[in-house]
Amino acid sequence: MTNSTTEKLEFEIHSGGFSPSGTLILNIRSLLNEPGDLSVLKDIYCNFSSESDCLTVKPRIARNPKDGWRAYFETPEVIKCIHRVEIFKSNMISLNKELENFLKMIFPQNDSEFEMVFLRQINRYGSSQNKFFVSKQICLNFKGNLGFRASAAIVMGYKAVEIGDINLQQEALNQVDYYISRMPECEFHQHPRMSGEQNLVSLLCVRFHLALSLMNKDEFISSLYSVEQLKVGLKSYFTPAHTLSICFSILAILLKIQGKNDELQILASDVLILFKNSVADCYFTPVLFGELEVCHRNVILINEILQSKRPKKSDYTKWASPNLRVNGPVKERLLNNLIEINGI
Structure with missing residues (x-):
């Protein structure tokens, strides 16, 4: 991952959410005419936080049946209630703001x-x-x-x-x-x-x-x-x-x-x-x-x-x-x- 601000956007995490069992699924599409550098997607990771724990999870990347790719993040068993998820990614990947805001407060605490x-x-x-x-x-x-x-x-x-x-x-x-x-x-x-x-x-x-x-x-x-x-x-x-x-x-x-x-x-x-x-x-x-x-x-x-x-x-x-x-x-x-x- 890099902090360069000159990198061109190649991918967009345009939507996502949890499955009923608690797997976080991110939907990703290319912003280019070609597939893009898929190695960039493998650098994504998430921090899953509960009231007392914070664990890092790497994704499984798979083709989306409709278009683009999906990143699957399995919730660690020790995390019984997910309070928030923070996504870490390359500057070549943009993140939908509505999804980002949801992940900041998944579980209301009061x-x-x-x-x-x-x-x-x-x-x-x-x-x-x-x-x-x-x-x-x-x-x-x-x-x-x-x-x-x-x-x-x-x-x-x-x-x-x-x-x-x-x-x-x-x-x-x-x-x-x-x-x-x-x-x-x-x-x-x-x-x-x-x-x-x-x-x-x-x-x-x-x-x-x-x-x-x-x-x-x-x-x-x-x-x-x-x-x-x-x-x-x-x-x-x-x-x-x-x-x-x-x-x-x-x-x-x-x-x-x-x-x-x-x-x-x-x-x-x-x-x-x-x-x-x-x-x-x-x-x-x-x-x-x-x-x-x-x-x-x-x-x-x-x-x-x-x-x-x-x-x-x-x-x-x-x-x-x-x-x-x-x-x-x-x-x-x-x-x-x-x-x-x-x-x-």
């Missing part, structure tokens, strides 16, 4: 850092695989607010569904169940991610997604009925109403399939009461206030399900689609699972 790098979706870096790894680290090692740890389990669950790997989904389900058991310790808070009420509803919502993805009908049904039991006794209905109505809508589909019209009638009344309570409890925060629209929509939807006479398979998928919190091919897979496990 509540303020959590809010900075993980609280909002827009602040979470990288692919579903990377977000799964980071959220798992937070679930297992974060010492800050219990509600924040629970919200990491929620992210871990949705990312596992997106990835689709059975073992990762089961791992996420275990974390979700653990934090469901801890929510009685988490007091009510106006901040949705610090509130035990909101987190419990959200944990049960991701739980039904995991169960549906895993084709586990019993757990799918039990998750929905567990949510249904939360319809009374909440200290505030404002923020939970959004997610409660999502779960109620999927439960309404299930009741329709099972021909339980009396229960469905009660659920239709309950979701209207839920909406009225959420409006009564609301305060103006633009994003949260806007989410009342979802509950309003689901009041109409559940009544449409109730009034339908002979629904077709396409009706069930139409009703379920807006209330599955995934997109694209993943949503299509869950819709197909919903049809299959209910024998429609």
